[in-house]
Amino acid sequence: MIESWRWYGDLDPIALAEVAQTGARGIVTALHEIPYGEVWGTEAIAARKARVSGAGFDWVVVESLPIHENIKTGTGDLAPLFANYRQSMANLAANGITTICYNFMPLLDWTRTDLTAPVAGGGTCLRFEAHRMAAFEVHMLGRREAEADYTPDVLNRAAAWYQQATEGDRDALLASIMAGLPGAFDRYDIPGLRRAxxxxxxxxRTALRANYKRFLEEVIPAANDLGMRFCVHPDDPPRDILGLPRIVSDADDIGWIMNAVNAPANGLTLCAGSLGANPANDVPAIAARFADRIHFAHLRNVRKDADGSFEEAAHLDGDTDMVALCAVLLAEEARRRDAGRADHAIPFRPDHGHHILSDLDRTLIPGYPLIGRLRGLAELRGVMRALSHGRAHG
Incomplete structure (x- = not known):
């Protein structure tokens, strides 16, 4: 597998020279500075690729080429947006970058309520606390319909939290929820979020699926022509949130997407953490079912609570059997290699990570520390090396 690292370009406080010391050789990045819906120009792509290549890396995956909200809602004249998207695809392909990770989550990307939850032994992690999310939806946002989405116990704890929370606590909660949006665009205050x-x-759900299918019908034929691979990222968390439907949350959702436009270019980003936050999901089984459509993998782990809360665990210590998952991915690589595919290797990156050691002294992108991800990469590297050795000598 191709060991990779997500890098945010000029927005990232971690330098490529530091990334080089992790041992990763693939870079996953995007032009986060370009507003959604605008064309990624050839010169801008080439400049980013030159920076990556000049530091000794390959740009292996675009994460992500964002989808304009009008495409998700199906509003307005979408032809120019689809044309711009396809032009960006063509410009990426012209620079030899052919794998695009994207998501179809309405309005928000990954959502957490705490960016600095303590972990055993020191350090911090990202956490989704059900009662804080309920407090935000019901008491701060004023979305009373949200009461139907939570248990009475969670609602009671939400009310208690809100009553004792300071203005600073509430501001911190809003900032945490907004932190999952990549790049520099579409941060909301409460009135702005209500309008959005x-x-x-x-x-x-039905309307969002229809809009998603239209998107796939517009871009997957172009991906086929360009020799590109698209891989959808699952919802994070894998549940409806803020009254917004989520349609990439389990195996049935993924099956629908793969069949909506049934082509190898229409694939999956296997995100172990996002899928793992749904108690009903068996992540290694999902990986095995859709193995031939996995074009990219995010490997991280979560630990779940009964009330719907979860937090980022160490990569090998959460609820998902990471060794079993790695075995599925390596088996799929071997199948592709045996079939004679030159592109048999699956890029993966250690997703998220605990903020530990010197990470705690730096201002870093939440969930994307240096030392915490290095620890995860080292653990995953060891698992894969052992599994590969066993396969070769078994």
Missing amino acids: LAGYADID
């Missing part, structure tokens, strides 16, 4: 949510008032 209003744009989804008439969008239910």
